[in-house]
Amino acid sequence: MNDTKPAFSLDRLRAGDREEFARLVETYSDQIYRLALKMLASPQDAEDVLQNTFLKALQALPTFEGRSSLSTWLYRIAVNEALMVLRRQRPEVQIADDDDSAGDDITPAYFIDWCCLPEEELLSAESRAYLDQAIQQLPEKYRIVFILRDIEGLSIRETSEALNLSETAVKTRLLRARLKLRDLLSAYYGERLEEKA
């Protein structure tokens, strides 16, 4: 989702032009589905989020003011839909600003250099499954920031707009998410290294 994507006519979208809306769906549906799947780890829930995101977008487009980009706006709707699903399972889930400094220690625990593993090992089916599993171990408020910034490639600013968080909070959570995933991957790939030794 960046500037090279086709530009959309806001006037046509606001007026309910179906062809233009279809183009919007075509352009962003894969990203929205991917976000929902990584956030919820359930294909059924991800599909619900995908459908509801575009249904809500369709309803809200006539009043869309264009203060953020269309993609950031769609992500914001999708994040809220995903959060509603999570809260049905655990009502206490929230990603609003809170005290991020408390608790979690971010000191790295593993110092194994696994970068030298061959690409086919790093990207094997088993490794890919582990990558999915590792991201599920992050608390939701860190997971969503990592997905938007590092997987979908939004800027810090776009991520903060999509999540309604300060840029400072986004940066703090991003660093925690990155370091936690690095530790999890280091433990996993470290074992692969030992198997080879």
Next chain:
Amino acid sequence: MDKTNCRSLLASLSEYIEGTLEEQICREIERHMAECPDCRVVVDTLRKTIYLYHATSEDESMPADVRQRLYQRLNLDEYLKP
């Protein structure tokens, strides 16, 4: 990994790997990494971690039946490309 320098490197880690740090701070970090193997490994493996997630996600698209049901739900069947 408890030295002051390692901690301050950790704090600037995101900005360092994104290349948005001031040049002078970059140089300090690189000077530290030259003598601290642990921090070198953390930086390299962190870069790799982000790369792996980005690379494995880029080619993930939704299954054809999910796409089909989405277009049906939105009444956009006629725009569904094969």
